[in-house]
Amino acid sequence: MGFGNPVRSDDGIGCYVIEQIKSKLAESDPVTILDMGTSAFEVLYQLKGHNKILIVDAVINTGELIGTLYKVPAKEVMRAPLEDPMVFLHSLKWDQALSYAKKMLQDEYPEDIQVYLIAVDNTKLEVELSPEVKAAGEKVVDLMLQELTKTNELSA
Template structure:
């Protein structure tokens, strides 16, 4: 199943969507999640049924805000070591978080998701983008930035 079909199936009939960008903006491609969220903010995508959160490297600091919003859908975007070519994006099932390399965050995303799921009911999906480098740098590499804009275009076509 293609990336677009998987994402479209996930977003079908969402009531309240939270898009959570995760990553360290000082480490090049690791900042792709926050980069995407900031571009979506610049494009005025936020609305009554779409909330954007740049969580940086501490998504766990936003659990209260997320629970308060009572979303029907949560989409997490982050750089992710999946063994793909740099810039490739993939939807990763929440149950497969354990098998992917997300090392810059103080709490594992699998624990973060398990905590959010306590006493709440929502759909969650993780979009991973393979980094080219996670060395110090103020913005994503050109290949990852290109993927970020491609993802933004796909997403906006589905939620606007």
């Protein structure tokens, strides 16, 4: 799953990574690839039936160099939304959506969810990625493809 807004410069890195992975995998590969854009609430419906989920997104204000790459288990970055019965779907983020999904799916919630985050600074209204963020995105593509290959070998 790739998240981001491709017309907000480096914020679109998740979508870029997903495009690259789609171009490198065969249609016969048993992998679901989702360009989630900014549709965080859709996470709830896409997790069911999968045992491993890889997420990629931009992260801002980390204090680290632009293009710094983080890989963390989702449980480390999952945020519980406020217990508000009137949750605003447009303001829900994927990390909050994971919290809802965990409650809703219970035993069907995937055990293995890994998150790749890339430090960004530029979220201006532009369609180009900065060289540092694009290079980090390429590294994530390679890491995700390696992980998918390893997973497919284990299940074969």
